[in-house]
Amino acid sequence: METKVFDRIEKKYLITATEKKKFLKVIRKYMKPDSYHKSEVLNLYFDNDNYDLIIQSIDHPEFKEKLRARSYGGYDRVFLEIKTKIKGQDANVGYKRRVMATHKDFSELTSGKTTLAELSMRSIENSNDFQIAREVDYLIGHFSLKPKILITYSRESYKGDDELRITFDENLKYRNQNLSFIKGKRDKIYFKDKRNIIMEVKAHGVIPLWLVQLMSEAKIYPQQFSKIGKVYEKLRKEKNV
Template sequence: MAIKSFKRFEKKFILNQTEYNNLLLKLEPYMTQDEYCKLSKTYDIFNIYYDTDTDDVIRHSIASPYYKEKLRLRTYTNPTNLNSKVFLELKKKINGIVSKRRVVLTLKEAYDFLESGKPPITNDYINNQVIREVEYYLSKNKVKPKVYIAYTRNALFAKDDRDFRITFDSKILTRRDCLSLEDGCFGNDILGTNKYLMEVKFLGAIPMWFTKILSELEIYNTHFSKYGNEYMDYSYKKRYGIVERRKAIC
């Protein structure tokens, strides 16, 4: 097993294709692609978000509370069997500060934990700490697989500060059926063609050179949550009886 834990601030922006292309050119002197995006490549992220029957987790989240948290199962490749590695993540946001705690499990260990409450066995103290946090969350929130969300990502790091990171997510596909990672990547695109969700992730202050670039290109931050926007789109269609558009495939 492996664990990752960090805290940071996040700001979000929606870009069109022209803004995306122009911004990448401006960032070249200051930033470089991360190890998974070399040679202008991107990578995919696949998630299952857990929520209650009445969507209490996401309804609480979009109300912009002081504290909120979400539980999700994440992978970077479509699992082929129950021994495939996945990340079980507990993401929290407290007064605008984002923290994420996650542990690597096999898909079977994750399913056993989430479905029957059987925690994975490990002798690692830190891993056990994260598992106990998830166990506590599950005891307080009667959640189940609720939404599948997948997207393609381009990620950059500042050359002089790896804590300053920018990600560009596109083709954000969601669905509320076939809620297992093994079912593959397909769903409804909630962002739209040639659109990019830019997330700026930083500790402390945003570099002045980046603020200047945003000003020059007239790019302004907005509010966008993948799960939150999926829920609002789903609720609107459900209320007005709108039939889902044809599903896109990764």
């Protein structure tokens, strides 16, 4: 298993394809394509039958936590991730702890055949593996969590100095039935207008001046946009949750 722990400032912007094209001309002067420059991301969010974790997140509390499983198209990897966010004055500070498993292991976990802690013992690399696996198991058991909503999108990512990262997420789709890591023809499209790209800036510390100026000149401002929160609200309007 592979364990990662992240903490960083995160800001999100909704932009158009034209704005993205203009931004990239500047971004490419300071940043390079990430190791996985373009990828298909599939996020499977866990919750209980009352959707308590998602509803809590929508209320914008000072502290929120969620559990998701992330996979990338074409790779036999599933990352079980605990995402924690603490509201700051200018931006949210996010913490992410994750453990990696295979698709087979993930199927055993969600079917109730085993726990993540038991799976982590098969390929444990350090004590963090087991500790984070136990945290995941606790959340699943304590809140009666299970896979509830799948969200997919195409991601283009860039990296810069001081671990600055900018991602562009497009073609956001979702479903809350047939929950497997396979993109379906009946997946629903979330955005209906031109401002349909989610640009996210992730930084450890201060965001560089050139990027601040770029956003200011374009009159693009950060906003709250939780993919799972927005999709849940749309499903609720459709009376599908």
